[in-house]
Amino acid sequence: MNTQRPRCVVCGSEITTKHPFEASRETPHSPTMIVDLYQQGRINDAQSTANHAAAKAEAVHERLASQERRIERLALHCQAMWEMLRERAQFTDEEFVNKVLEIDLRDGRTDGRMGVQISDCPNCKQKTNSRRATCVICGVELPRDHVFQV
C-alpha cells in the first residue's frame, strides 16, 4: 500500500491534509486547490477556444461582406453592359431573358448557373471540365465555352 502523501502539482510540497474532504479552500496546496487549479485551467482553455471561434466568425463575416460587395459591383456592371447593348443593338429584355435561359440549360439544368461541362482535352483527349483553365493531365490551355465562366 502506498503510504506517501500526495504532492502539490504546482510546487511539489507534500499535501498535509489527512483526507481530501477535510481540506478547506483556504489551505494552500490542498486537494481542493488542485481541483480549483484544474478547473481554472479548463475555464481558460474554454475561454481561449471561444475567443478563437469568435475571431474566426468575424473573419468569415468580413469575407462574406466583401463577397456581397463584389456581387453588387458585378451586377451593376452587368446592368450597364446590358443597357448599352440594348440601346446599340436594339435587343429586347425578352431576348436577353431567353438567352440567359438557353445558357443556363446548356448543362441540362435550369438552376440559374452556367454549371460544369465535361469535355475532351483537345491535346490528350482525356476528360476535363469547363471550370479548369488547363488540362490536369497534359497542361495544355483549354478552350473556354463561356468568357465569364467562374
Ligand SMILES: [Zn+2]
Ligand atoms: Zn490534356
